[in-house]
Amino acid sequence: MFGTVSSEMEVKVPASEAWKIYGTLELSSMVGRTLPSQVSQIDVVQGDGTVGTVLEVFFPPGKPGPRSYKEKFTVVDNEKRVKVVEVVEGGYLDLGFTLYRVRFEVIEKEMKECVTRTTIEYEVKEEYAANASLVSIQNFVAVMEAAALHLIQNYVNN
Numbered sequence: 001m002f003g004t005v006s007s008e009m010e011v012k013v014p015a016s017e018a019w020k021i022y023g024t025l026e027l028s029s030m031v032g033r034t035l036p037s038q039v040s041q042i043d044v045v046q047g048d049g050t051v052g053t054v055l056e057v058f059f060p061p062g063k064p065g066p067r068s069y070k071e072k073f074t075v076v077d078n079e080k081r082v083k084v085v086e087v088v089e090g091g092y093l094d095l096g097f098t099l100y101r102v103r104f105e106v107i108e109k110e111m112k113e114c115v116t117r118t119t120i121e122y123e124v125k126e127e128y129a130a131n132a133s134l135v136s137i138q139n140f141v142a143v144m145e146a147a148a149l150h151l152i153q154n155y156v157n158n
Contacts, residue, residue: 001129002099005137008117011148013155015114018106019081021147022116025049027104034146036060038139051076054088065134066091074101081106092135096128102140116144 011018021027028042040060047053053073059065069091075084083104087093092100100122107115118140124132 001126001132002121002123003132003135004119004121005135006117006119007137007141007144008115009141009144009148010109011114011116011151012112013114013151014112015081015106015108017155018114018116018147018151019078021151022104022106023049023076023078023081023083025053027143027147028055030147030150031143034150035142038142045070047073049073049076055085057091066094069093071102075103081108092122092131095124095131095134097122097124097131099123100135116147118144 021030025044025048031039032042037060039057041058043056043058045054045056051073054070056068056070058068069087070089071085072088073083074086075082077083085102087097087100101120103119103121105117107117109115118137120135120137120140122132122135
């Protein structure tokens with residue numbers, strides 16, 4: 001069983017500014033600082049934010065589900081402003097998923113505006129199809145909101 005969920009939001013900063021967060025390890029760092037109820041810690045296992053980077057994401061104690069998972073950056077396209085990460089160990093893979101991929105896009109809208117879009121693609125084995133209901137875009141909406149707030153607060157209109 002294959003599925004996708006997606007969400008997007010407008011941000012009043014240029015796409016080039018938003019990409020400075022989305023296209024780097026800064027997004028992970030910001031999530032760790034601003035959303036402690038969702039993620040307790042993010043460790044860089046290997047890499048520098050480019051393709052091949054592996055992160056281990058830890059959840060707060062008491063949160064249902066797996067304690068952590070590892071994700072790998074499979075695409076970091078600075079021209080198209082697209083980053084794709086896939087869970088490579090633990091997390092959804094332990095719940096019968098064969099694919100859990102998140103795509104971040106920063107789309108130029110106007111000179112000082114952009115759209116950030118996050119899409120989750122997943123595939124789950126038929127015998128675990130009920131687990132597809134666990135997939136939610138809401139945590140990534142919170143990430144986009146936190147990133148937008150950070151960008152707006154720190155961007156100086158020139």
